[in-house]
Amino acid sequence: MIVERDQIRKILLIIVAHMGDVVLATPVTRALRSAFPAAVLHMLVSPLGEEAARHNPFINKTIVYTVTNWEKDRSLLRKLIAGLQQEQYDLALASHYGSLGPMLAWLSGAKYRLGFDADGGAKFLTHVVPSLRGAIVHESEKQLATLEPLGITTRDTGIVFAIYPEEVRNLRQKVTVIHDRPLVLICPFSSHSHKDWTIAGWTSLLQSLAQTARCFLLGGQKELPPVQRLAAAAGNAAEVFAGSLTLGETAALMAEADLIITVDTGPMHVAQAFPAPVLALFGPTHPQVWGPRRPHDVVLYRPQECSPCWQKAEYWPYKCGNHACMEQIPAADVIQAAKSMLQRRPTLQPI
Structure with a gap:
């Protein structure tokens, strides 16, 4: 079936996955908007x-899929x-692996349904893209592959994250940013503990950076208790904002930061939308698939024999007991990288 592009007036993009996957879908949405400006x-x-x-x-x-048990x-x-079905979509794309997205595309009634052939999803689709499992391809590029049946190609994988005026106003009420010294934002914990670095490492880093920079610890409400314990272990060398900022307010803060240090977590992808360099610590996941990609970003990765184990059947669900890949990242390396990145940081203007 040939896709008649001039008939596409309403499009559904399906990504029933994590925050990071949605952020990394930005290139797909930008390419669709460029190809179908009136859709x-x-x-x-x-x-x-x-x-x-x-x-x-x-x-x-935005439509939210809230079904947890069919x-x-x-x-x-x-x-x-x-x-x-009431929306009468002309085109539905499932840009994430799995059968759920393709099945929802089929259930939507869309005439054209695009997605990957992975996990039994092909039977729901009109146009199937070969899955890239096993290949070292960045997630943003993988999602862009679903556009190939439309004849859409692009190398623009940049991230865009809109900040709304009310989020800036709300941030001003919660946080006072004084640009008398560098501002370093730190996301020390992931929703998956095997991606976390060591408390000893974070403590050394915070105590070192606090001598010349202002450090903020970020995270969601679930990360608040461990973030508070980390702050206490570091002698309160950093201010705690975990659980107190929305994602939009966090993004507004990122726009004013001089450096962002993080493990592999959703905010790491959001940070790609803003000028501050990102220092990312990787272990169970592959940095070439999930990591930051800009020239001024730095990834520290000490792979072990089993790395990266993310979603490997032999390690599922995360049978590794010591997380050696994260523990082997030396604090001295993180401190040196952070200080070097701060020395060559650009001068940022407040938003």
């Missing part, structure tokens, strides 16, 4: 990706399907 573009996401989707400037509407939540599922 209506909706994004279907999970609650984990909702806030990120609402900050995508290329999206007209057997128990049949009324929610029927409501979702009815709502999707």
